[in-house]
Amino acid sequence: DFVQNLVRGRELHLQPKGGGALRAMPCQLEKDLSAIVVGTPPKSQRLPLAEIAHIHRGMEAVMLNLEFQLDPNMVVLELTSGNCVTFHLGHAVMADDFTLFIRLICAMQRKGRQQMPQAPPSSGKLGKLAPLLDDDDARSVCSVQTGICQQALNSTPVASVQNDPKDVKKMFKMFTETMRRGRDFYVMKGDGTLHDVECKL
Numbered sequence: 001d002f003v004q005n006l007v008r009g010r011e012l013h014l015q016p017k018g019g020g021a022l023r024a025m026p027c028q029l030e031k032d033l034s035a036i037v038v039g040t041p042p043k044s045q046r047l048p049l050a051e052i053a054h055i056h057r058g059m060e061a062v063m064l065n066l067e068f069q070l071d072p073n074m075v076v077l078e079l080t081s082g083n084c085v086t087f088h089l090g091h092a093v094m095a096d097d098f099t100l101f102i103r104l105i106c107a108m109q110r111k112g113r114q115q116m117p118q119a120p121p122s123s124g125k126l127g128k129l130a131p132l133l134d135d136d137d138a139r140s141v142c143s144v145q146t147g148i149c150q151q152a153l154n155s156t157p158v159a160s161v162q163n164d165p166k167d168v169k170k171m172f173k174m175f176t177e178t179m180r181r182g183r184d185f186y187v188m189k190g191d192g193t194l195h196d197v198e199c200k201l
Contacts, residue, residue, distance in 0.1 A: 001027065003105070006036075012027045013087065019068035025039055033108065038093075051080050052077050052078070055075065061086075064076065073091055073189060075089065075095050075098050178183075181200070182198055182199065
C-alpha cells in the first residue's frame with residue numbers, strides 16, 4: 001500500500017534547510033521505483049534513489065548538524081552530494097514506515113545495479129569511492145553489544161534519547177570512544193551462528 005500510494009502521488013511535508021515552517025509538496029515515486037519526484041512541473045525536482053547515501057530516522061541524523069530541531073517524526077535522506085532532504089511525516093509510526101520502505105526500495109535498486117554488467121574500474125577518485133557510496137545501514141548484518149554502551153542504554157530513557165540531541169551526542173561520543181579502544185562485534189553468519197570479531201575505529 002505504501003509503494004502504491006507513493007507511485008500514485010501524495011502530499012508530504014518538507015523541512016526547509018534553514019528551518020522554519022514546513023512546506024507541503026506533492027511527491028511521487030516513479031513507476032520503476034528509481035526516483036522520487038518532488039513538486040509539480042515545471043518546478044518539480046527529481047531525486048534519484050541511487051543518489052541516497054544514507055537514510056536517517058529522526059534523531060539518527062543528529063551528527064549531520066542540520067540547522068533545525070530534529071524530532072522522531074522526521075526522515076532525513078543524506079545524498080552522495082552531501083546535501084540532505086528532510087521529510088516530516090507528522091507521526092512517529094509514519095516515519096518508521098517511510099524509513100523502512102525507502103530503505104527496502106533503495107536496497108532493491110542497489111541489488112539491480114550490482115547484477116548489471118560492470119564497467120571497467122576507474123583509476124580516479126570516484127572509482128575508489130564507489131564502494132563506499134554504495135553502502136548504507138540497510139545492508140548491516142552486525143550488531144554491537146558492549147558493556148559500557150549497553151549500560152548507558154539501559155540507564156537512559158528511550159524517549160530522552162529520541163528527543164534530546166544532547167543525549168544523542170553523548171551516546172555517540174561514548175560509542176566512538178569505546179570503539180577506538182576496540183570492542184567485540186557479534187556477527188551472524190548465514191546459518192544463524194554468532195562469531196565474536198574484535199573491531200576498532
